[in-house]
Amino acid sequence: MRILLTGASGQVGRELARSLMPLGDIVAPGRADCDLARPQTLAALVARLAPDVIVNAAAYTAVDRAEGEEELATRINAEAVGELAHAAGGVGALLVHYSTDYVFDGAKDGPYREDDAVAPLNAYGRSKLAGERAVAESGCDHLVFRTTWVYAARGANFLLTMLRLGAERESLRVVADQIGAPTWARNIADATALAIAQARRERAEGRFASGLFHLVGGGETSWHGFAEAIFTLAREKLPERALRVAEVQAIASADYPTPAARPHNSRLDQQALAARFGLRLPHWQEALARCIEDLGAR
16 A cells, blocks of 8 residues: 655654554655645646555644735645545545644534534634535545644644743743643554554445544643643653743633634544544543653653
């Protein structure tokens, strides 16, 4: 099986490059050969490589900057995704794509199901929702996974930002009225590999059904709770790191204004994922502990 992996240098892409290896030959072109900002180039790439599976881990993810660059965000997160989807259909490939909780407005009282009404609050969310719709409308075989609050031991993410700031400052202010589930990139990648293996069997047997699924860590917390857990675990598992932070103040979103509005409720229900693939990601605290251990090993 040949797998075309886009975005292999990103935090999820790096983990996918490892998790997908047992499934087949991975082709992971760099941006020079696979640039989602140039959607018109993607069909030829897919036709030339003729992959069995396309895993699209590339995306425009600068949520606040997208407010002033919505055209670019839409080109990468929607137009290019649509081109990949049509190209996948042309070569008979399965497309795996990732989306976000930001397609919701966060007003629901409880976890969002896949079929709940969408109403993104920001440009990034609108671009990702357009990407979801482009995949669905293409008619190609596909799996779309919505995830939340992604972090890893590499890249640009909340975990590494907190560790850096915690080493520089004695006091931090972190939003406490946005609730979701931190999700380790490695768990996303491992679950993706298992889902692809099952999808491959289903396609071979003529019983595959495309779908949209929520793929997030277990449990829930706030950004403030996430930050406090990071510092607690870092002191336990990374004793060589000198952390100055002594206080993490809980604040409201209104006290930390950003260009892009964020949903207050980012909780996503995982029942559909469990029913289809028998998958349920570990609790976010367990995954965070493992990630920080991995960070220490590096």
